[in-house]
Amino acid sequence: MLKIDRLKITIRTAEQDSGFDHTFMQGINFIASDDNTCGKSSVIEGIYYALGFEEIIGGRGEKVLTSAYKNSIEYNSKTFNTLESEVYLEVYNGTDIITLYRTAKMENRDSRLVTVYFGCLADVETGSVDYDDMYVHMPNSATREKGFHTFLERYLGLELPYVNNYSDSESKLYLQLLFSSMFIEQKRGWADIFSGMPNLGIKEAKQRTVEYILNLDTIENEKKKISLTDEKNEIEKSWNDIVQALIADSRSAQCIISGFPNSPRILEEAVRAKVSIEYINRQEINSYILNLRDELSRLSSLKPKIVDNFDELQVELDETEKQIDLISNKINEARTKLSMEDASIKSLRESLDTIKIDIANNKDAARLKNLGADIGSEIIKGICPVCNQAIADTLLPLANEFHIMSIDENIKHLVAQKEMFEFALNGHSEAKAELKNSISHFERSLFTLRRLALSLRSDLYAVDEELSESIVYKKLELGNEIQQLEKFQNTVNDSLEKLTELSERWRKYLDEKEQIPKEKFTLEDKKKLSSFESNFKNDLRTYGYKSVSNIDDISISRDTYLPVINNFDMKFDSSASDNIRAIWAFTMALLQTSNTHLGNHPGILIFDEPDQHSIVISNMKAFFKGIIDVEGWKQVIIGITIKDTDTRTAIESLDARSYNMIKINEKAFTPIIKVPPLNDVDEQS
Structure with a gap:
């Protein structure tokens, strides 16, 4: 599990320090303001940034953060240049509290450095806590001991699997991919389900993410x-x-x-x-x-030794020379056949290349014809535009009894020819290999016989007593x-x-x-996916989805794990506001199903401005109530504008004990009032 306990952001300028410092509770936490430009997204970005998840926003490092972290902040209509900025995030995993520290702008400290304090932020501020420095967004930061995401994975009790990547090897299912299904940011997160998922080179990253969250056996x-x-x-x-x-x-x-x-x-x-x-x-x-x-x-x-065996030596020499002539002839015959095989192979390959081109051209013609190329032309339909009689697929004059093959028949014929030529080519290649082997064998035998003949001649003319x-x-x-x-x-x-x-x-x-298992899904997987589909459709009903007359026509694809209608992506049949409801429902269904079936969901969700495209207030109420009613652990942080009375009413209709309201009045980053030490206060009094 992951619970955010406290977030502290500090922006330092020459004139004053400003910042945000608030605690969060289990259940719903609203970061609310009357206006949409008060810095709610900047606050939420601080959470992403401290966790090393800013790729969900659109990039790595401080460059993706709002101007307040890097350039300047405004307060009371005044602009102050940012000199330094930093984020502290206190989190809890159900066992241990730690505090994460990362700077966005600071001389002599790289933004890829993350300090992990093994205690709460209050202890960090008093300097009485151990810490360890780690790195993020660098090679091996998800696998090495000093990699921050290696530590965070272990801290959250996750065991991320290795999955296929586009380099034909394996990589971890990165935490950024996992949390992109839980953190919906304002700028691009509401475009589609998983629209905030970064491209980290993982094949079928959306499918692998859903499988891991639901803890499928697949x-x-x-x-x-x-x-x-x-x-x-x-x-x-x-x-x-x-x-x-x-x-x-x-x-x-x-x-x-x-x-x-x-x-x-x-x-x-x-x-x-x-x-x-x-x-x-x-x-x-x-x-x-x-x-x-x-x-x-x-x-x-x-x-x-040489004795009186001249006749025997002469007979043996004659026989050896006959064998030499015989094998020499065999070598010449084999070389002639080898040349013929080379010629045949060359001819077959040229014919194969021609046939392959013909097949490609015919397939292109068939494809264009099937697509209805030259719509309205009678010729493409095989009809003469003058006499309206059928014409064959050729411009040559033909005898009545001569049948011209259609394009499809021609393709079949060419494919059959291709297979025949390939079979013949394989046969000639094998024959060539056998001939080369035979030539090699004959040449070795010829060498031996010639050496023997030379020895026999030496014996014939040697002195009797010689060896x-x-x-x-x-x-x-x-x-x-x-x-x-x-x-x-x-x-x-x-x-x-x-x-x-x-x-x-x-x-x-x-x-x-x-x-x-012979089937893709085990029995337990089928139960989880059925539960996921049921939760998704029930949530759609609860949130007022109206783009289809019968929500039961919607299903979760067993291939992509995304919602479909008659095997088509559901978003194509959804209005803009219903697309938002679908994102709510999908995100919530993952949490609900994981909690029910012991999945791997950390139990945290972030929605930045979920009331997109003029969502009606009754649906917003249903959305908030649905969050409260989720069984099991959950923490939800919602950045929301409450300028409309309806939105404010929707929140106030909730049980006050079920949510935490963090109200931003003018700007999220407000001047920090420095409290003097207690001994200074005593002296002044």
Whole structure:
């Protein structure tokens, strides 16, 4: 809760000090004057300013305050230049009293500095109270320990949620947004519901504010949904990264993997048994590695010296050179096919671009036709203006049996063509990737064969006692290939381990997703919104709303939480005075519903000049009485002009014990009479 106990504003000039110093009570507090230019709004601005809520008025800092705080004040037809100005606001949260101090104009003190005194204003004036300095309207003032709004949120017992902002991240639901639904200022506050809400970059700020005040579960559910979506995206990205890395490794190892889970799912314990690895020759990898080891063992048993094996070396060299020619031809064929694929992809992309332009043009034509472009033209209706016969959507002469497609049919045809081209483009792109992979594999094989051929030639012309270079080379190649394949097997196992961990996260994600209510609103939310709607409509009746014949046609939108009539904004059907009544009713209904259903409303309202657009006095009486009748905690401060007898009568008709009257006679800021200290008084006497 928030209760304002005392407000003290001081304006210092060279000639004298002026100010405002009054206390407030629970219930209704009137700040009243006979004239509308006596400074009531300046007093109310002092409350906003001390709380750091001046953005509701229209900006930050002292620049949004009236001239009295910054430039000059008038009293008894004299103008005095303002040298310094300051605001003290004593508030109570149901447990502790504190006093907030903020200057509007003062040398060597920035207006963004707020001093919090941990005691009442009377104690501050005697200097016997602890205090702490904080900052406002600076980065992190709503999140850091020394941020004033961080302190104020905690002091008021609020736990503001983090909500989406326009930077695709999260921000707190700032206090300024919350209190814009409770503080209705005179200049722009009566234009519409929430018209005083500042733009602080929060998406759907009005909806989030209503949800928080009424303590709807939707905020938490939305937060969970956002969190789960982020978790889902993170798991899918991590999973895909592992799969893509493994695909790249498999190409490098010249292996084919089957049964590997390509997308997130709950993995069985026996997932490893379902994953098989084959070498590019389609031989199971373990068998292939075993064959390589046998070959390595055979070569190791040979004496690595040149003996009488010239014929064998020559046959092996001939076979190797044949393989070199064969693979070279395969590389050339693959490169030719790759060029053809590139040409096909380029052609398909150009065709796709053309089709997309045609679709856009046809959609524009259809949209204009549906909107009734060239109203009155028979041609746009498909009728000849001369013979009044139907004409097709073309200017070309056609055979009678030839059907010309309409614009809509043409769009469908083009969309189908687009999908066909996209499918073909995807196929050619995959074929291109496979060709590039094949070329890479062939080039590696060609390099190995050429090295082997070189070794064989060296052996053919070597001295008998020299080491066999081809045998040494083969052993090295076999050893490297075995090492590479075993490393790839370990990579697959490590990848499966990582996927198993991601699988557990996926299981948890699916479980939490299932627990989120399928409907937007919980049963308790529906009760609160029904109560809010009922309170709003009852208040409209009480305040004399007449712009619709049946108030039951009005409802609270379950999307925007704003009043609508047949799904249209209610203000479009409201007169100027009824729009004011709607703002009264909406603001009051939030308080009533929150008090009844244990919402988060702090229980304070401010209305500056609520009698806009010549509201009839009976409605004003009903408004005042409605405030008094609200169950639960409330404090309402109303700035009002009582020049009219009717307005004065409406206030005086209330029980005198139910309201507090702060009467401003000429000006809100009056000269401060300095009382000398008691010892000085004694000496004078």
